[in-house]
Amino acid sequence: MSFYFAQLLTGLANASSLFLIASGLSIIFGVTRIVNFAHGSFYMIGAYLSFTLVTKIGSSVPGFWLSVVLAAALVGVIGLLIEITVLRRIYRSPELFQLVATFGLVLIFQDITLAVWGAEDLLGPRAPGLDRAVRIFGQPIPEYDLALIAIGPIVLAVIWFLFHRTRWGVLVRAATQDREMVGALGVNQTWLFSGTFLLGSFLAGLGGALQIPREAVSLQMDMSIIVEAFVVVVIGGMGSVGGAFVAAILISVLNAFAVLTFPQISLVLPFLVMAIVLIVRPYGLFGKAGSEHRPDEEPQRPLRTLTASENQFVLGGLLLLLALPFFADSFTSILLIDVMIATLFAVSLHFLMGTGGMVSFGHAAYFGAGAYAAAVMVKALGIGMLPALLLAPVAAGLTGLVFGWFCVRLSGVYLTMLTLAAAQILWSVTFQWQDVTGGDDGILGVWPSKWASDDTVYFYLAFVFCVGGIWFLQRVTHAPFGYALRGIRDSRIRAESIGINSRFSQWMGFALAGSLAGLAGALFAFAKGSVFPDSLGVANSVDGLVMVLIGGIHALFGPILGASIFVLIENWVTRLEFWRFIFGAIILLVVLVAPDGIAGGLIRLRNALIALLRKEART
């Protein structure tokens, strides 16, 4: 019995750590609707700053706690500066566009941290006065764990006080529910947002700083925590700090007991819990309906078909692409294969997000499903390359049917997070199921058939499938089915009132987008010759998301631009020292110059030029 009590305490100590970072994320999302990937970076920087301070002044009890608070405060200021210089300029961008900016920030912070603190892990001192274990019912419990168990509820109480007993807090809660209304009442939203960001970053920094006595500070801290923090926020209900607290306890305590009997479960546990909670309670444990949407943005303009001259332009571009292998060296063909595959992937995600209005954080699941399906068919079943290329999209589409059935029952951010959970569960299965998928050693030797093994031949093969896939999705977008999806996106109620079965249409749209992503994945498998779980990982999903958003979600050619530019820049920039900083800076620059994506920026540029020409013609 005493053993299990001690295990419970261990879980609770972990819960406090997790709660601190998740609470900040939840507060920031609640008010600003920003999905802040950089939150993990704030956590990491908090840990590094606190390491530096603690080793300088933290040998005494007050010195240690002063260092922790100081580090958190510094992180809060960094967060504030970022809000003022970057995020404030893009609040009016399309939904979720801000996450591209935070993605850029993550890259920048990674290189800054590396440059300042070096590559080696840093192990700080233990907390003075709390550096031993005490016996509780005969079981050794670290004193610092007990301190953490106390800190979690204290922070929760302070936040509660701030939000319920101060004017600022009341306004923040009001803004969480209805931003427009708060603005209409004359509250200066700008400073409300800045204050929220400061508080959220402070909490992330505090979470990181408090880890010093428990773990070594490392450059992996940002990525290892951020996804789990999102999970906690979603389980608790977006914007609900109390919910985040309960969710953190739920996950940590479950994990503490699960490792006793089934140690491998840690890999997937948070995502399993999230999936189950979302299926049972579509708005998380304490979330409210409607809390997932931000105020209506301007309705999108209806899509139009291309004019004759635009068609010619597209055709010319395709012909040029077709002619390229004759002029360029063979590596250019290889690079262009990657560009085409990324484009097909991005276009399929855009179909889901732009046309279908369903944002996916887990689109790589279908890309990976296609890649693995092709690899298994070729290696284990002995099916040829061409049939595998045709069957892989079917497999990915079926995966989309299964996961989509659950996902389309939710909306907004909750749908998004369920796609993430689905992808992570699939990733874990792939990772663990060594007999079929090879685990993280992957499946090797998935090369094209002999006739297509030449890079130029494979280029044309990829060209046919990718351009064909993209053309097909554009056709679908302009077909009645596409109109139905767009109708549901803009107004579900009106679409249903004219007889569209909204759930069924979305479900089919989900599966269709999945199968085309699967086609991209299968082409990818043959281009690289091997498949690894990375192909269905979060990083791949986020890459796709960034491609779509940076290209411009409101234009059909946005994802094409976004994917091409993303792959080409990445291919070039990784040759440089500190390339993550440069890449991040480029992304930030694009975000600031074109807050509606590259496509939006180009359209504005064209309109401005036309206006200028007309004006000149008139004078």
Place this chain on the structure above:
Amino acid sequence: MFKRVRIISAFATLLWLSGAVSSAKADEPIIVGEINSYTRMPAFTVPYKKGWELALEEINAAGGINGSEIKVISRDDTGDPATAVRIAQELVNKDKATMIFGTFLSNIGLAVADFAKQKEIVFLASEPLSDAIVWSKGNDYTFRLRPSTHMQAAMLAEQAAKLDAKTWATIAPNYAYGKDAVNAFKSELKRLRPDVEFVEEQWPPLFKIDAGSSVRAVEAAKPDAIYNVTFGGDLAKLVREGSLRALFEDRDVVSLLTGEPEYLQPLGGEAPQGWIVTGYPGGAVETPEHKAFFDAYLEKFGEEPKTGSLVGYNSMIAIAAALKSAGSLETDALIKAFKGLDVPSSPTGPFSFRAADHQSTMGAYVGKTGFVEEVPTIVDWVYADGADYLPSEEEAAKLRPAE
């Protein structure tokens, strides 16, 4: 009209681009491609890079290979196998690399090895530990330098067999390396000591260990000894939570790679004492070859070499030896040269590449963790020659896929 001009100018640009790739001439340097996870795993790959840079400088200063310099084109794979394959394609197709070396993460090593087989180019896998690279997924074009998971686990099992401990618990990160390391250790130890029993296994996710819970789970099983495979941040957490909860008191601990400075030094004053580990004792190795390497490295970079530095240095001298012995830049000649290649002198002593499974016999240092002048390092160490911990060449050949 305007459109046509644009198309023509685009074509002209393309022609110019394709002209830029010139064919290699005889007196030009020998191009060797290099790929590693420089941004994903900088703590391990940067010392490795310094190691091969030092060797490269020495080789070229001594006249290169039959008068031609070696030129290394080094690229960052960003930690992603697909990117690594694309870079390998560029190195081979565009930069006309004679061969490729490098990689740290096992899956990237496997991806590039498979690419090498497909494109028929020699690949020296410097750092990845996975047994699959030379055995179950081995191929004609891939060679591996570093002592593999199996070899290092076997070195530790030999020491573990001498202990009284009967019941064992294992803690390993839940991915291929961790599983290989546990399986190899189990089978080797069972072979030497049929009476031992494995009573508990913990499989925390890589770099996400919930150390408190794992420690308590191991404690609950009350094993006589513990075999640890975690490293990096996971190891630091495990050591801290474990010593707070008295897990390591009166227990033998055998730990893979923990004696490497990359993993041991960050633990500082809290580094465990008396753990049986594989690693690298740094300046304590007093052979003249190692002293020369150690001093030159210290002089050039202002810091002591790490295990990665040793691996990087040995990679480069092995490549130089193979190029010299091949006398040609053709892949077939290079494979022939690498098979059975003897490197008579290196900082770790002589080693060779086995013809049957393409594994080098470079060994590792086995000892106990301890402190020398307050810096954690390994003490009471011996150099374990890799050749002694590999299955015979006939047995190893059977582990490889039939061609």
